[in-house]
Amino acid sequence: MKKSLGFWRSWALVVGTIIGSGVFTLPAILAPYGSFSFVGWLVTGLGALAIAYSLCHLSARNPRLGGPYAYVYDAFGTFPAMIVAWGYWTSLWIGVAAIAISFAGYTAVFFPVVGSDTTISTIVALGAVWVFTYINIRGVEQASIVQLITVILKMIPLLVIGAVGLAVGDLGSVPALNPKDEPIPIMIAGICLLIMWSYIGIEAATVPSDDVENPKKTIPRALIAGTLTATAIYMIAMAGVMALISPAELQSSTSPFADAAFLIFGNTGALIVGIGALIAIGGALNSMVLLTGIIPLAGARDKMFPSFLKAQNANGTPVTAIVFSSILASIVILMNANKGLLKAFEFMILMSTFTVLIAYLGSAFASLKLQIEDKEQGVKINYLIFIISSIAAIFSIIAIIGAWVLYT
Numbered sequence: 001m002k003k004s005l006g007f008w009r010s011w012a013l014v015v016g017t018i019i020g021s022g023v024f025t026l027p028a029i030l031a032p033y034g035s036f037s038f039v040g041w042l043v044t045g046l047g048a049l050a051i052a053y054s055l056c057h058l059s060a061r062n063p064r065l066g067g068p069y070a071y072v073y074d075a076f077g078t079f080p081a082m083i084v085a086w087g088y089w090t091s092l093w094i095g096v097a098a099i100a101i102s103f104a105g106y107t108a109v110f111f112p113v114v115g116s117d118t119t120i121s122t123i124v125a126l127g128a129v130w131v132f133t134y135i136n137i138r139g140v141e142q143a144s145i146v147q148l149i150t151v152i153l154k155m156i157p158l159l160v161i162g163a164v165g166l167a168v169g170d171l172g173s174v175p176a177l178n179p180k181d182e183p184i185p186i187m188i189a190g191i192c193l194l195i196m197w198s199y200i201g202i203e204a205a206t207v208p209s210d211d212v213e214n215p216k217k218t219i220p221r222a223l224i225a226g227t228l229t230a231t232a233i234y235m236i237a238m239a240g241v242m243a244l245i246s247p248a249e250l251q252s253s254t255s256p257f258a259d260a261a262f263l264i265f266g267n268t269g270a271l272i273v274g275i276g277a278l279i280a281i282g283g284a285l286n287s288m289v290l291l292t293g294i295i296p297l298a299g300a301r302d303k304m305f306p307s308f309l310k311a312q313n314a315n316g317t318p319v320t321a322i323v324f325s326s327i328l329a330s331i332v333i334l335m336n337a338n339k340g341l342l343k344a345f346e347f348m349i350l351m352s353t354f355t356v357l358i359a360y361l362g363s364a365f366a367s368l369k370l371q372i373e374d375k376e377q378g379v380k381i382n383y384l385i386f387i388i389s390s391i392a393a394i395f396s397i398i399a400i401i402g403a404w405v406l407y408t
Contacts, residue, residue: 006213007222012151014226017201017287019154023234024257024277025102026198027241031250033191034177036184040191041238045231047192047395048199051360052227054367054389055203056220057382061370066298067203068359073302075366084362085299089325091356092292095200096329097336098352099285100125105254106281109274115254125333132286133326136293137319150283157276158237161257164264165240174242192399197353198234201287202227203363292325293318357396364393 030037055068064070068088073081104124108115114124178187202223212218241260242250253259261273297318300310311320367389371381 007218010212010218010222011226011229013287013290014201014222015229016151016154016283017291018199018226018230019151019158019233019280019284023158023198023237024255024281025105026194027238027245027256028250028253029194030191031242031247032177032179033187034175034247036176036178036187037191037195037242038239040188040195041235043188043395044192044195044199044399045234047392047399048196048202048231049224049227050388050392050395051199051364052202052223053385054364054392056223057367057385057389058363058370059219059223060216064298066295068363069295069298071366072359072362075369076362078302078304080362081302082299082304084359085295085304087355088359089292089295089299089305091200091352091354091359092288092295093325093329094332094355095352096129096285096288096292096326097125097332098197099281099288100128100329100333101336103128103278103281103285106258106274106277109255109258109270109277122333126330128282128285129289129326129329129333132282132289133322135286136289136322137313137317138315150279150286154276154280154283155233157257157261157273158233158280161260161264161273162233162236162238162240165244165260166236168264169240169243171239171243174247177247186401189398189401192395193350193353193357196357196399199227199230200353200356201284203359289322289326292329293322296321296325354400357400361393361396361400364389364396368393 030040033040055071058071059067062071062074064074066073066085069081069085072084101121104114104121107124108121114121178184180187182190237257241256244260244263245253245256249259250256255274255277257277258270258274261269265272296305296309297312299305300307300321309321309324310318313319368386371386371389375381
């Protein structure tokens with residue numbers, strides 16, 4: 001079967017999954033923390049890079065369909081791999097629901113009733129899920145083309161709003177806020193969990209390895225380039241929005257970038273950014289739907305998922321797994337329909353991020369274990385990679401602690 005993912009499409013898969021609903025909605029979620037959120041961004045960015053480097057080591061060693069799940073399987077065997085596979089898959093289909101909710105939120109820029117009527121917003125979110133489910137059913141190549149296009153289009157409004165916001169706004173006026181009056185390290189851990197949602201997708205290029213050209217070289221390059229690209233855009237875009245809009249106003253915004261664009265360019269700017277946001281969120285939804293099919297496919301091959309989930313069509317697309325995952329995402333959307341857009345989105349990103357952190361922690365431990373085994377067998381190891389994998393494991397643990405902080 002012809003492999004359809006070269007460097008740029010793999011890079012687009014990483015960037016497209018990472019830069020999605022998170023950057024467009026998180027300014028409102030993080031507003032209660034004020035300038036402390038920037039500390040969270042710095043810590044999370046460094047932690048995300050450490051996770052990416054540990055995944056680079058694993059993908060260069062043995063690229064396998066399934067990414068984190070497959071690496072844990074190689075290092076620890078069946079039971080730990082099963083925990084990671086099911087946790088990671090759960091994070092993906094809950095993530096699909098969260099991104100669809102964010103898509104509905106930015107649709108309100110054009111149709112305000114979507115933001116005020118939970119029934120209509122639910123219908124819009126469900127429609128988004130099934131449109132991109134259809135695109136992915138047609139095959140990985142078609143999905144990757146859509147991904148590359150949306151990545152290019154989504155970067156433009158983010159960079160423009162960020163740069164102009166920093167130029168005309170006042171970033172120094174953003175106060176440091178501690179809404180729950182917690183010890184600062186505990187609060188930062190909680191912030192990291194929220195921000196980590198914006199980095200889900202670091203591993204995206206490792207998952208469809210069967211469709212990647214020269215995976216031992218392409219996957220590591222795409223992982224690092226994609227993570228660095230996303231981090232740079234995040235820092236510029238988030239700072240620009242927070243320089244323009246006060247934390248008090250941001251907390252109630254369902255489309256903070258559109259609000260920032262309105263302050264700069266008026267109604268026309270808000271509409272342009274609204275279109276850019278929908279493209280960006282749609283791109284993230286596209287790649288997330290793709291991943292929800294590949295993980296059950298890989299797990300079913302190893303008899304950790306029901307066998308019916310490994311069914312593929314003539315193009316090699318795991319149609320059954322994709323459709324089944326989208327059904328679960330739709331159920332989550334329906335169950336949270338009465339919470340309102342921001343509350344439903346916050347709940348879903350907490351659930352999705354917590355479960356994906358299990359996969360990241362497992363991958364970091366897998367990297368450490370395999371390096372120790374190599375050393376015991378007389379193979380020379382890179383101690384820098386060992387240190388970075390250790391940092392990835394520590395960061396994942398800190399972010400998991402953050403989940404406890406936010407749930408209590």
